[in-house]
Amino acid sequence: MSTDLLRPDVADILAAKPGIQRVPSPKLSLFIHKDFLSPEECTGVIARIDANRRPSTVSDYNGDDAFRTSETCDLDGQDPLVIEIRRRITALTDLDPVYGEPMQGQRYAVGQEFKGHTDYFEPTGEDYTKYCSVAGNRTWTVMIYLNEPEAGGATRFKAIDKIVQPEIGKLLAWNNRRPDGSVNPSTLHHGMKVRAGVKYVITQWFRERPWG
Ligand SMILES: O=C(O)CCC(=O)C(=O)O
Numbered sequence: 001m002s003t004d005l006l007r008p009d010v011a012d013i014l015a016a017k018p019g020i021q022r023v024p025s026p027k028l029s030l031f032i033h034k035d036f037l038s039p040e041e042c043t044g045v046i047a048r049i050d051a052n053r054r055p056s057t058v059s060d061y062n063g064d065d066a067f068r069t070s071e072t073c074d075l076d077g078q079d080p081l082v083i084e085i086r087r088r089i090t091a092l093t094d095l096d097p098v099y100g101e102p103m104q105g106q107r108y109a110v111g112q113e114f115k116g117h118t119d120y121f122e123p124t125g126e127d128y129t130k131y132c133s134v135a136g137n138r139t140w141t142v143m144i145y146l147n148e149p150e151a152g153g154a155t156r157f158k159a160i161d162k163i164v165q166p167e168i169g170k171l172l173a174w175n176n177r178r179p180d181g182s183v184n185p186s187t188l189h190h191g192m193k194v195r196a197g198v199k200y201v202i203t204q205w206f207r208e209r210p211w212g
């Protein structure tokens with residue numbers, strides 16, 4: 001038996017936390033926590049993203065060059081602000097930090113988006129071994145909106161008909177797996193086009209096995 005199965009269920013832990021709201025759906029475990037980060041913390045991360053961004057990439061390229069048009073920043077794991085945010089995320093979820101990927105920031109200018117996708121790697125996809133041979137697939141996604149673009153930029157979960165609006169410091173967390181451990185296609189989500197302003201988020205993914 002994997003020791004993973006002996007850990008308390010992250011969804012139960014999240015559901016019991018003050019400030020957490022569960023999005024009602026039998027199809028996936030999705031949670032929202034407003035004001036998880038302060039506006040000052042968000043401003044600090046935005047400055048780091050602006051200072052160090054590169055074009056975002058995708059796995060299992062599907063021929064659509066406009067599939068993910070944003071920019072990505074690999075946040076510095078030694079930076080005290082990044083360390084503090086990671087500590088708070090792992091305290092909220094009780095996920096072990098050793099399972100965490102390096103934290104990233106994403107930036108979307110007007111017209112940029114991340115079309116409908118899932119965060120797990122397709123177990124049958126050509127990139128699975130490349131991305132998952134060491135740490136395994138992604139388990140939980142934690143995402144935090146750092147600002148509110150003037151228009152657009154919501155995150156749409158099509159399978160459950162839910163649209164989440166960006167708000168400063170608002171955290172989203174969802175389980176990419178079903179209770180039996182298989183990947184959950186109902187986690188399909190779309191970072192919709194920013195129509196005015198700029199959008200910034202943090203993404204923190206967790207894996208089945210230790211990252212490093
Ligand atoms: O920006 C968003 O709303 C979604 C981002 C996302 O899905 C991702 O980075 O995997």
Ligand SMILES: [Fe+2]
Pocket residue numbers: 117118119189
């Ligand atoms: Fe995603």
